[in-house]
Structure formats: structure tokens, C-alpha cells
Amino acid sequence: MISSMTGFGRCEKVSGTKRVVVELKSVNHRYLDVNIKTSRSITALEPAIREYLKKNIGRGKVDAYVHYEQSADETYTIRYNDKLARAYVENMEAMAKEFGIVNDVTVSSLASYPDVFELVAEERDEKELSEMVLEVVGAACDKLLESRRIEGENLKADLILKAQEMDSMVDAIKERSPDIIAEYKERLTQKISELIENGRIDDSRIAAEVTIYADKICVDEEIVRLYSHVKEMKKTLETGEAVGRKLDFLAQEMNREANTILSKSQDPQIAQLGIELKTLIEKIREQVQNLE
Numbered sequence: 001m002i003s004s005m006t007g008f009g010r011c012e013k014v015s016g017t018k019r020v021v022v023e024l025k026s027v028n029h030r031y032l033d034v035n036i037k038t039s040r041s042i043t044a045l046e047p048a049i050r051e052y053l054k055k056n057i058g059r060g061k062v063d064a065y066v067h068y069e070q071s072a073d074e075t076y077t078i079r080y081n082d083k084l085a086r087a088y089v090e091n092m093e094a095m096a097k098e099f100g101i102v103n104d105v106t107v108s109s110l111a112s113y114p115d116v117f118e119l120v121a122e123e124r125d126e127k128e129l130s131e132m133v134l135e136v137v138g139a140a141c142d143k144l145l146e147s148r149r150i151e152g153e154n155l156k157a158d159l160i161l162k163a164q165e166m167d168s169m170v171d172a173i174k175e176r177s178p179d180i181i182a183e184y185k186e187r188l189t190q191k192i193s194e195l196i197e198n199g200r201i202d203d204s205r206i207a208a209e210v211t212i213y214a215d216k217i218c219v220d221e222e223i224v225r226l227y228s229h230v231k232e233m234k235k236t237l238e239t240g241e242a243v244g245r246k247l248d249f250l251a252q253e254m255n256r257e258a259n260t261i262l263s264k265s266q267d268p269q270i271a272q273l274g275i276e277l278k279t280l281i282e283k284i285r286e287q288v289q290n291l292e
Helices: 040-056 082-099 105-113 126-196 203-217 220-237 246-264 268-288
Strands: 008-015 017-028 032-039 060-070 076-080 117-121
Touching: 008 126, 017 126, 032 105, 040 060, 040 126, 060 126, 082 105, 082 117, 082 126, 126 268, 203 220, 220 246
Parallel strands: 032 060
Antiparallel strands: 008 017, 017 060, 076 117
16 A cells, blocks of 8 residues: 555553653655654663664654653652761761861751662663553554555545546647648648749658658657656556655656657647646656655
8 A cells, every 4th residue: 555754643551650652743755764752761762662663664754752751659769878878977077076076966967968868769660661662652653654554545546637637638749749740731831832932832842841840849759658657657556565766756757758848849739738747747746755
């Protein structure tokens, strides 16, 4: 199934005191470019998140926002730093001895010194947290890919309509081309007749001039190639594979043929069709650049 590179996916999970929210946004890009922003407490999981996204997303610029929080009822413990407390006491005794003053340090005063006691959260289960985060990342990624597939199918339907429109334009150019030669021959014959008036017209000379003119403005090869490119475009759209780069190349080739038709054209109708064709091809190219 064809996928767009534009999409969005969001998922949230709450487990006990833990909450994880993941948002993924993607837009078109030449390659895969993954940018991750996480809560500071889970930055260590960024490599695993990046690896997961790289395995599951083919192409596009992906912005991932991974938020983790733990509620206030988290369990805390008090940690006593005996080495630091001992250092405080020893330094107090030394200071009292040096200055000849009473060492009046008490347990309660010692406890108030920095870092003698500290409140710490119980150690979290890193494996459990990693599994939870990656589970939510995976669910958000599934939603992102689904939105990209839906958008891809919409783009596919639009491109098929544009391909059919291109076929109609090329048909019109093909149908008009022989009339240009006939009209030129008629104008040339009339012009020569006016110049020589009652003299005899050299049919072979007229035929030669018409042949030179026809060769100069002939767009048969361009028409054949355009038909071929449109056919290949339709076929590619039905493959259900990653088709963005191939269709972009085809659009470039279509544009090349349309430019050649315009450069050769000396007929207002074909010139107008050529301009409309280029405009349509540009629209096609804009669309295919969004495909994965």
C-alpha cells in the first residue's frame, strides 16, 4: 500500500504512578531524519526509541516527543550519609579545640547540616520503564503509519486522475499535430501563388518546404514518451511499494518532454496545451514528493 510521508500519531499510557505520552509527526524529506525530544529523566532511552522508529519508518522527517512523568505519591526513603556526618563532627571537634570553645553540636543540629539526610525516591525498574516507553512509542508509530497510509491512498487517487488528465492533453496534442502541417502547406501554397500569380507552382518545392517544416515542429517522439511515462506512472501507483523517488523521476522526465513540445510549437493551440501540461506535471511533482 502506498504511503505518504505526512502523518501524525499519538498514544498515552498510565500504569500505577507512571504516565507516558508519545506524539509523532512526520513530513516529506529526501531521506529518513528522526528528531527525538524526551523528558530529562528518560534521555537514556533515546537510542532505543530511535532504533525502533528507523526499523518501522521508511522515509520522512519525523519529530518524536516522548514525555514521562511519575505522580507525587511516589515512594520515598530517607538516606543517612554517615561518612559526611562523621566529617562534620570531626571538623567541629577540631574547630572547638583550636579556638578553645565548647563543642555544642547535637544530633538535631547535625541532622540539619546539608546532605546528612536526604530524601530519595525508591529506585525504579529501568527494564519495566523501558518496555513501557517502547510500547507507547510502538502504538504511536502504528497510528502514524496508518495516517500515512490513508494520506497515501488519497494521493494515489488524485495522481491517477491527474494521469488520466495528462493522457487527454497528450491526445489533444497528437490530434492537433497533423492539422498544423496541412494548414502550413495551405498557407505556403497561397503565399507562393500570390508571389508568382499566374505562374506554375513547383509542387516538389512545396513538398520539400513542408517536409522541412514538419520535421522542425514534429513532436511525435515526445508524445510517445509522454504516453509511456504516464503508463509507467499508473503501473507504479498500483505496485503498493515505496514509489516516491521513482515517481519524482518520472515527473522530471514528463516535464522535459513538455518543455520540448513547447520549444518546438509554433501553433497557439499546442502552445496552450503545452503550458497546461507543464502546470499539471508540476502539480503531480508536488504530490509525489509527499510519497514515501
